[in-house]
Amino acid sequence: MPELPEVEVICLGLRPHLTGRVITAIQCSGKDLRHPVPYSLMNERLCGQTIRAVARRAKYLLIETEDQTLLIIHLGMTGNLGIFPHATPLKIHDHVRWQLDNGLELRLNDTRRFGAVWLLPPEQAKNMETDFFGNTGPEPFSNTCTPAHFMALARARKQPVKTFLMDSRTVAGIGNIYANEALFAAGIHPSREVCTLQEDEWQRLIQLIRQILTRAIACGGSTISDFINASGESGYFQVNFQVYGRKGQPCLQCGIPIEKTQISGRASYFCPNCQKT
DNA sequence: CAAGTTACCTGACGGC
DNA sequence: TGCCGTCAGGTAACTT
Numbered sequence: 089m090p091e092l093p094e095v096e097v098i099c100l101g102l103r104p105h106l107t108g109r110v111i112t113a114i115q116c117s118g119k120d121l122r123h124p125v126p127y128s129l130m131n132e133r134l135c136g137q138t139i140r141a142v143a144r145r146a147k148y149l150l151i152e153t154e155d156q157t158l159l160i161i162h163l164g165m166t167g168n169l170g171i172f173p174h175a176t177p178l179k180i181h182d183h184v185r186w187q188l189d190n191g192l193e194l195r196l197n198d199t200r201r202f203g204a205v206w207l208l209p210p211e212q213a214k215n216m217e218t219d220f221f222g223n224t225g226p227e228p229f230s231n232t233c234t235p236a237h238f239m240a241l242a243r244a245r246k247q248p249v250k251t252f253l254m255d256s257r258t259v260a261g262i263g264n265i266y267a268n269e270a271l272f273a274a275g276i277h278p279s280r281e282v283c284t285l286q287e288d289e290w291q292r293l294i295q296l297i298r299q300i301l302t303r304a305i306a307c308g309g310s311t312i313s314d315f316i317n318a319s320g321e322s323g324y325f326q327v328n329f330q331v332y333g334r335k336g337q338p339c340l341q342c343g344i345p346i347e348k349t350q351i352s353g354r355a356s357y358f359c360p361n362c363q364k365t
Numbered sequence: 366c367a368a369g370t371t372a373c374c375t376g377a378c379g380g381c
Numbered sequence: 382t383g384c385c386g387t388c389a390g391g392t393a394a395c396t397t
Contacts, residue, residue, distance in 0.1 A: 165390055200374045
């Protein structure tokens with residue numbers, strides 16, 4: 089489900105519900121997500137704490153409490169977060185619930201359980217950016233996300249540009265949908281060897297990545313099958329997809345049918361006319 | 366080391 | 382109707 093725009097939409101939706109609230113109790117389904125859920129540690133460190141801030145880094149949601157404890161949530165492919173009254177019946181695949189002091193609770197629902205939850209006590213949270221996110225690339229909107237950054241990493245690498253963009257060590261938050269969409273917008277073939285991109289192409293690609301992510305956030309994200317934001321609403325950026333999921337349909341620029349191929353195991357969509365290798 | 370493949374897990378869908 | 386194979390927004394451990 090979630091790439092950067094979807095996590096950002098969830099973050100923005102949750103922030104007013106969570107900020108200033110006290111976490112009063114925590115419940116788990118008992119099933120592991122990608123890692124075991126740190127249930128005992130959360131009970132020790134989180135219960136009784138007031139939430140100070142809700143933020144996003146890459147595709148991770150960060151919930152910080154007044155004593156600087158950090159709850160980190162990743163949604164994997166199918167994870168979703170919502171705010172519900174405590175008495176709301178549980179749905180299948182509701183795996184973690186954080187009860188609040190106002191009768192509501194935050195719920196993590198994750199069908200495939202590729203999501204994950206971490207709890208960093210204050211002394212670890214302090215070093216989060218190096219210890220937890222040490223291998224994570226810059227945010228696409230940060231001023232360190234530059235052509236020089238990409239060109240330094242791409243030098244001498246023959247990897248397809250699409251795989252490079254989706255690597256979280258290169259740049260944060262870009263997954264399969266937005267990699268496909270950004271490369272179409274830039275007129276760059278997804279299989280192109282990443283070391284061959286020139287500075288002006290990187291400049292334009294960065295600009296288009298930012299534009300597409302910004303528009304997707306404004307649309308409330310993309311709803312492929314089941315994404316909903318914290319208020320239970322679907323996103324609608326998917327109506328703006330130019331190539332993703334459009335195999336065989338005419339390119340919206342030139343009318344040639346969109347093609348689909350596998351690149352590093354991921355579905356890749358492109359216009360063979362508008363995107364040259 | 367770089368790049369490709371597989372595994373993790375569940376559910377939806379298409380073909381037969 | 383039902384069974385089976387394939388595929389899916391992510392990440393990391395493997396293999397080559």
